[in-house]
Amino acid sequence: MSKPHKQNPDSSLSFFQKSYKISSVNKTSLKERTITTFKGYQLFIYFLGLFIILIFSVFLLIAYGPLNNLVPLTNTIKKKEIIDLIVKVDSLEKDLIIKHQYIHVINKIINGEVVDSLLPINIDSSLVVEKLDLVPSKEDSILRKMVYEEDLYNISNSYNTPISGLEDFVFFKPVNGLVVDTFSLAEHHYGLDIVTHEGASVKACLEGVVIFSDWSTSSGNMILIQHVDNIVSVYMHNSILTKNKNDLVKAGEVIGIVGNTGELSSGPHLHFELWQNGTPINPQEYINF
Numbered sequence: 001m002s003k004p005h006k007q008n009p010d011s012s013l014s015f016f017q018k019s020y021k022i023s024s025v026n027k028t029s030l031k032e033r034t035i036t037t038f039k040g041y042q043l044f045i046y047f048l049g050l051f052i053i054l055i056f057s058v059f060l061l062i063a064y065g066p067l068n069n070l071v072p073l074t075n076t077i078k079k080k081e082i083i084d085l086i087v088k089v090d091s092l093e094k095d096l097i098i099k100h101q102y103i104h105v106i107n108k109i110i111n112g113e114v115v116d117s118l119l120p121i122n123i124d125s126s127l128v129v130e131k132l133d134l135v136p137s138k139e140d141s142i143l144r145k146m147v148y149e150e151d152l153y154n155i156s157n158s159y160n161t162p163i164s165g166l167e168d169f170v171f172f173k174p175v176n177g178l179v180v181d182t183f184s185l186a187e188h189h190y191g192l193d194i195v196t197h198e199g200a201s202v203k204a205c206l207e208g209v210v211i212f213s214d215w216s217t218s219s220g221n222m223i224l225i226q227h228v229d230n231i232v233s234v235y236m237h238n239s240i241l242t243k244n245k246n247d248l249v250k251a252g253e254v255i256g257i258v259g260n261t262g263e264l265s266s267g268p269h270l271h272f273e274l275w276q277n278g279t280p281i282n283p284q285e286y287i288n289f
Contacts, residue, residue, distance in 0.1 A: 016041040171205045171287045172252045175270045183282040190280035191273030198268035202256040204249045220261025234273035237265040
């Protein structure tokens, strides 16, 4: 009975230690020419490297290449995309609300109302007030009557009273042109219409900060600048605005280009207004046009 043959442990490693060669034989002379020689472990490392490169290339194609669209999305990726979309929609809603609030404030300024803040204070509507008595008291009724009779929220009839302090300012002419429509409280025209060629530069009348720079349906591209002593200058119907909100501007600095934008514009011109403390001012009394 023959004994079983025991495999030598070193024989399994012989492949890696053994030398191999690749050669070619000349058919005519039968001479053998060695092309290259290598050992088993070198061949193993070579194929292992190719395998790693292949796996890495497939990963890149699937993760970042065109094959990414062919692989079904996992629930985690889908949830992440949905969350990103929700965040973007929420940001857009906030931007729209803020822009609406600014337009509301600008309309108040143009209408001569006193604005305490550029943004209204958000009141928490979730608060529940119990036993709220909405019946006005006697003192409240008297105060309401006084405010109503004095008509504090309209432009005062005593407008012609000179406003203190404006004589000390040197106003820069906003644009070179011809005044075709003057200031008139009776006609609710609280500024000047200055006709000039389209493309003329619009300049700031005083140093200040831009508080509004955007599109309005009636006024087109409009820009408002807040100056010292609560003076506000308004520039309407521009074709281009060169300054953005919160920009600092100097007197005479270009802030826009004359245009014909907005529903109330019938030709290339600049509608220019001056306000102080919510009251319109006739620019021709302080600027030589």
